[in-house]
Amino acid sequence: MPSRSYAGVDVEVGEDGFFVHPEQWTEEMAPVIAKESGVDDLTPRHWQVVNFMRAQYMAKGDSPSVRLLGKASGVPVKELYELFPKGPAKLAAKIAGIPKPRSCI
Template identity: 45%
Template sequence: MPTVQCQGTAVELNEEGFLVDPQIWNDELAKALAAQEEGLTELTDQHWAVIRFIRGHFVENGTAPMVRVVCKGSGVPLKQIYDLFPSGPARGACKLAGLPKPDGCV
């Protein structure tokens, strides 16, 4: 099973790079996932706005938010979300927010 190194610990990922246990997510793990899974060396305030919105929605509702809800809730336009997360809002942003692979994500 694939892993990501975070603070000296190997954290398990599924075969597509999503956390096996979403409950262990934290900011440092998001940074490690960003580097390893998305090729991002830095997370900007806009990255964090999207990640925190998605994570908060997941914690409250148990699901990933729809993309239009992410745009409205984070204040980041859709085009910019695609610029921030090379693999897109569902695959990339949700992965960094520690969510399981969203339904409908191919």
């Protein structure tokens, strides 16, 4: 299993770069992962999505889809794609240190 070093800590990631153990994630790692994924500046709006992703995952054991993000995160779909042009649910999950969303919608 590959590993990466974020904020001075070695974490285990899958082939696609997503965290294998979400509990290894800390807030300081988020900006580094974001930069790696093409999001240079994590604004409060980005954080709103990242925090929502993580809270949902912790509560439900599942990474939310874009549709759920649009409905429940307080950030509409249009803005989600402005914040994360390369795929909001996928990128926000990566930055939040949770598994890749597996929803088809």
